[in-house]
Amino acid sequence: MxxxxxxxxxxxxxxxxxxxxxxxxxxxxxxxxxxxxxxxxxFPIRHTHRYPYVRAIPSARNYRGMIVLLDEKCNGCSLCARVCPAAALKMITVEQGEKRPVINYERCVFCGYCVDICPTEALYHTNVHDLVFMNRDSMIFMLDRFTKEPEEPEHVKKVRVVLDEERGLRYVPVGSDSE
Structure with missing residues (x-):
């Protein structure tokens, strides 16, 4: 040791x-x-600078955001639920015995296995990577919410996180010259 x-x-x-x-x-x-x-x-280092009114955007273009289901493409094969390492996806039975996935974002680790394994490409990642939930029940997306893209609030100011050697993390507004 x-x-x-x-x-x-x-x-x-x-x-x-x-x-x-x-x-x-x-x-x-x-x-x-x-x-x-x-x-x-x-001199505190503020990692959550005025959150949720100011949000940091992800630095990579291929950042995995919230997952959305295209219900018309889903064939109910359950591969997404079986491959999920966090057991965040569950299959529920809808009309006429068809199965559809629902997601619990409390458990989801955004690994993307469900999106990759879907044979019909019914699941995809959105650009929305950061949502605030007020309670645990709102983190479970049933079929009605899972088929719609989440909307970001309009009053949110977007910033980019920049590493400053003296102060740690610094938040620069997107579109600013000091990026």
Whole structure:
């Protein structure tokens, strides 16, 4: 087993457990931890900057968003529900004994296996990647909601997340010159 200790050449170096830290080294580590805590108290790194009124857009174009079902293409084969590693998709019986999937976004990990395995391409990812749910029941999309693309609120300002070496994450409005 290894533990991380300070080094003059490298900020973090691995030191074996057999070599114990001296009392001075322990005090230095505790002082650094306290200093970092006070620094973040005064200059916090805000990962959820005014969320949900300001939302970060994904950086990649192929980012997997919410999943939507095209009901007219679905043949009820249940492959999507069987391949789902999180058991987020379940099959329900609708009129005339046909089966259709419903999704529980509380369990979904957005792996995309269901979209990839669908032989009729009845499932697809949307560009909406971020929705706020007020309770757990609203995270279960039955057939009526699962067949419609989710809409993003219009009052939301979109930002891009930029890594700043001094402050951590910084939020830049989309379309701004400082990107």
């Amino acid at each position: 290894n533990q991380v200790t300070a080094s003059s050449q490298n900020r973090y170096a691995v030191k074996s457990v057999g070599a114990r830290l001296s009392l001075v080294e322990k005090a230095v580590w505790h002082a650094r931890a306290l200093a970092l805590g006070f620094k973040r108290l005064v």
